[in-house]
Amino acid sequence: MGNNFDDKGVKEFIQENRQDFENRLLSEAVNVRDKIEEIKLVGNINLIENAHKLVLYIVEQKHQEVVDFGKQEGIAWAKNQLTIAFKLEWVQTIRRTLWHFLAKFDQEEGNRFNSEQFYDMEYKVNSLMDEFFRSFFIHYSRYKDELIESQRQLVENLSVPIIPISSSVSILPLIGTIDSYRATIIEEKVLVEVGKMRVETLIMDLSGIAEMDVEATQHFLKLLDGLSMMGCKAIVTGLRPEVVTSIQEVDMDFSKKVEARGTLQKALENYYHRNTTTEDRNLSDLV
Numbered sequence: 001m002g003n004n005f006d007d008k009g010v011k012e013f014i015q016e017n018r019q020d021f022e023n024r025l026l027s028e029a030v031n032v033r034d035k036i037e038e039i040k041l042v043g044n045i046n047l048i049e050n051a052h053k054l055v056l057y058i059v060e061q062k063h064q065e066v067v068d069f070g071k072q073e074g075i076a077w078a079k080n081q082l083t084i085a086f087k088l089e090w091v092q093t094i095r096r097t098l099w100h101f102l103a104k105f106d107q108e109e110g111n112r113f114n115s116e117q118f119y120d121m122e123y124k125v126n127s128l129m130d131e132f133f134r135s136f137f138i139h140y141s142r143y144k145d146e147l148i149e150s151q152r153q154l155v156e157n158l159s160v161p162i163i164p165i166s167s168s169v170s171i172l173p174l175i176g177t178i179d180s181y182r183a184t185i186i187e188e189k190v191l192v193e194v195g196k197m198r199v200e201t202l203i204m205d206l207s208g209i210a211e212m213d214v215e216a217t218q219h220f221l222k223l224l225d226g227l228s229m230m231g232c233k234a235i236v237t238g239l240r241p242e243v244v245t246s247i248q249e250v251d252m253d254f255s256k257k258v259e260a261r262g263t264l265q266k267a268l269e270n271y272y273h274r275n276t277t278t279e280d281r282n283l284s285d286l287v
Contacts, residue, residue, distance in 0.1 A: 011059050013105045014052075021055075022048055024100060029093040032086050043080030045073075051094050058098070058128045066128050070135025077136070078143035087136065095129050160189040168200035169271060171264070175208030183212075183219035191226050199232055201271070205264040207238025217250045224258060237261045 014021060025048065026033045036047050050073065057065045077087055102121070106113050113121065164170045172190065194202060212220065227234045236258050239247075247254050261267040 009109075010102065010105055011056060013108075014055060014059065014101055017101065018052065021052070021097060021101060024097045025051055025093055028096055029090060032090045032093065035086055039082060039086070043076055043082055045076055045080070045082075047090060051090070051097075054094060054132060055098050058125055058132075061124060061128070063128065063131065066132050067135045070132040071139045074136040074139030074141075075143050078140045078147070084137075084140065088133075091129070091133050091136075095126070098125065098129075160186055160193065162190065162193050162197070162199075162202075164197060164199075165268075168198070169203070170194075170197065170199045170201075171203045171205060173205045173208065173264070177211045178209060178216045178220075179213055180215035180219065183216035187219045187223045187226070190223055191230065194227060194230060194232050201233045201235065202227060203235045203237060203264065203267050203271075205237045205267075206240070206243060207264065209238075209240065209243055212243050212246050214246070214250065217246050221247070221251055221254070233259070235259045235261060235267050237264045237267045 032047070039045050039047060050069075054066070054069060057069060073087075076082075077084065102125070106118075160172070162170050162172050174186070178186070190202075193199075224234050237260070239260060251257075261270065
C-alpha cells in the first residue's frame with residue numbers, strides 16, 4: 001500500500017460523499033450536535049469543516065499537519081473555555097465515521113484491501129487520530145496551566161497593594177477573605193516591599209476583610225513580628241469583631257502588642273496631627 005492509502009481513491013471517495021459523511025457525523029454525535037452552532041458562535045470553531053480537514057490529513061498521512069492541527073484546536077478550545085468532554089466525544093465520532101466510510105469504500109470497490117493492507121491502514125488511521133488528540137490535550141492543558149499561573153501571579157500582586165503616603169509611611173488595604181495561601185503571599189511580599197521601600201510605619205487597613213481562618217491569622221501575627229524586627233511600626237485599622245475573635249483565639253496579648261485605630265481615616269488624622277505638631281515644635285525651636 002506504500003506510505004499512504006490515498007492512491008486507492010479514499011480521499012476522492014470521502015470528498016464525493018461529503019454530505020453523507022456530515023450526516024453520519026451528526027447522527028453519531030449525540031451530545032455534540034446540539035452544541036455545534038453554539039461552539040461556532042463562541043469560539044468561531046466550525047466542527048464540521050474541521051472534521052473534514054482532520055480526516056483528509058489522516059487519509060493523506062500528513063503527520064505534522066495532524067499534530068499542528070491538534071495544537072491549534074487545543075489552544076482554541078482552552079482559550080474559549082469549551083468543554084473538553086465534547087471534544088473527546090467529537091473525536092471519537094470522527095474516528096467511527098471515518099471507519100464506516102473506509103469500510104463502505106472497500107465494499108463498493110470490490111474489497112480492494114487485503115488483510116495486510118487493512119491492518120496497515122488500521123494502524124495508520126488510529127495512530128494519527130491518537131496523535132491529534134494527544135497534541136490537542138497537551139496544548140489545551142498547557143494553555144490552561146499558563147492561564148492559571150498568570151491569574152495566580154495577578155492575584156499575588158493584587159494581594160499586596162502597598163500605597164506610600166510619604167517617604168516613610170505606607171498603607172496596606174486588604175479586602176476579601178484571607179486564607180492560608182493568600183496570607184503566606186501577603187507575609188512574604190509585605191516584608192520584601194517594606195525593606196525595599198524603607199517603610200517606617202505601615203498602616204494595615206483590615207476593614208475590607210470578611211474572614212480570616214486560623215492559619216491565616218497565624219501568618220498575620222508572624223507578619224507583625226517580622227515588621228517589628230525590621231524596625232517598622234505597624235498600625236492596624238478597621239478590625240471587625242469576627243476578625244478580632246479569630247486573632248484573640250491565637251494570641252490573647254495581641255491588643256498589647258499592636259497600635260490599633262477604629263478606621264483608616266482616624267489613623268491618618270493621628271499621623272498628620274502628630275507630624276504637624278512635630279513640625280510646629282521644630283519651628284518654635286528655630287525661632
